[in-house]
Amino acid sequence: MKTYSISEVAEYFDMTPHTLRYYDKEGLMPFIERTSSGKRVFKESDMEALKVIECLKSSGMPIKEIKHFIEWCSEGDSTLQQRYDMFLERKASVEAQMEELKKTMEVIEHKCLYYKTALDSGTEDVPLIRNGLSKYSKGGAD
Amino acid sequence: MKTYSISEVAEYFDMTPHTLRYYDKEGLMPFIERTSSGKRVFKESDMEALKVIECLKSSGMPIKEIKHFIEWCSEGDSTLQQRYDMFLERKASVEAQMEELKKTMEVIEHKCLYYKTALDSGTEDVPLIRNGLSKYSKGGAD
DNA sequence: TCTTGACTTAGAGTTAACTTTAAGTAATAA
DNA sequence: TTATTACTTAAAGTTAACTCTAAGTCAAGA
Structure with a gap:
């Protein structure tokens, strides 16, 4: 059976x-076996488990909660x-994050347009487009 | 002109x-004025600037970099x-985050289906669906 | 045999973004 | 007048997720 050293896994x-x-x-990998000299030996199934851990991490789950999941798995x-239930929660959380990023993106795209226009005319001070705002908030009002 | 106290702004x-x-x-609000007794007074334009700061924050920008943007604004x-250029960079960053969340979502949805199936049959040990995996990686291989 | 590089452990240090504490001021309500 | 509430400052503490340090083991190549 193919196995991997810790540095191979790290690189992957x-x-x-x-x-x-x-x-x-931190208790995320209680299943990793060791050589007689104490080195970690990663099996294919350990790689699969790590992929799930990575997925939970990028969903924003803290390590301590991932640990609970790992414990449940062994139970x-x-x-x-x-x-x-945990994965349903994760799904809802990721959906919420996507929604927030979407709103953020809208503001950013608006700003890109604003600065493109400003660059074209060489200045932010374009009374025809907008005025009455301070230097700091220009481009943030509509 | 309508102004806001720090706690009104905080609540908003x-x-x-x-x-x-x-x-x-940290230098994110050099434009906030003070009363004679030293209290911060937030104007409408300050609120707009704060919205932009919030947007940059939720795009994942660290406070120190937002500070640079604020400095540029006053220059x-x-x-x-x-x-x-900064907003173009932010756009690319948010796009990348959305892409990553999408991939994460795919894995999570797959896991939801996996556990729904397992719950229906009362066990994870369903040889017809999948076998040969450890308790930890079940549901992570296909 | 000696050195090199990868590994081991326990534990201390780092960074970002708050969050709390301590000590004090100012305006307002009873 | 007294108590409450909101505010001020400077600075220390917290938390998560690493990241590094120190001291040491082990196997392979010159």
């Missing part, structure tokens, strides 16, 4: 071996409902 | 007066290009 997931050890210490079928 | 932006003072201290037309 674009992190440092330090970070992987930190995750292990078996009795925690299926918790795990399902 | 769903933060504490503490946080607003912190932003001020006038000579910094128009920098500010335009």
Whole structure:
């Protein structure tokens, strides 16, 4: 069976071996086996588990909560409902983040247009477009 | 002209007066005026500027960089290009974050389906669907 | 055999963005 | 007049997620 060293795994997931050890210490990887000399040996299934951990991380889940999920996993079928509920929550959270980013994007695109116009005319002080605003808020009112 | 106290502004932006003072201290609000007794007085234009600051924050921009933008604003037309470039960069960053969230969402939705199926059959151990994976990575392989 | 590089551990340090504390001032309500 | 509330400042503390340091082990190549 193909196995991976900590640095191979780190490279694959674009992190440092330090970070992987930190995750292990925080209880995210209780399933990693060791060599007789104590080195971590990563199996294919460990890589799959890490992908799920990465997914939960990029959904904004804190490491301590990911740890709870990992614990549920090792408790078996009795925690299926918790795990399902957790992923439903994650889904709602990611949807909310997407919604917020969308609103942010609208403001930013408006600003891009504003500055493009200002650059074309060489100045922000374009009374025909907008006036009465301070230097700081120009372009933020409509 | 309508003005606002620090706690009114805090309530409007769903933060504490503490946080607003912190932003001020970090140089994000050099335009806020004070009463003779030293209290901050927020004008309508300050509210607009704060909306832009909030937008930059939710795009993931660190406070120190937002401060640079605020400095550029007070330097006038000579910094128009920098500010335009900055918003183009923000746009690209938000687009990348949206892309990442989309990928995360796909994994999460897959997991929701996986756990729904598992709950229906009362167990994760469904050889017809998937086998050969550890307790930790089940549902993460396809 | 010696050196090099990758690994191990425990624990301290870093960074961002708050968040709280301490000590005090000013205006307003009872 | 006294108490309350909102405000002020400077500075220390908190939290998450690393990130680094120190001290040491182990296997492979010159």
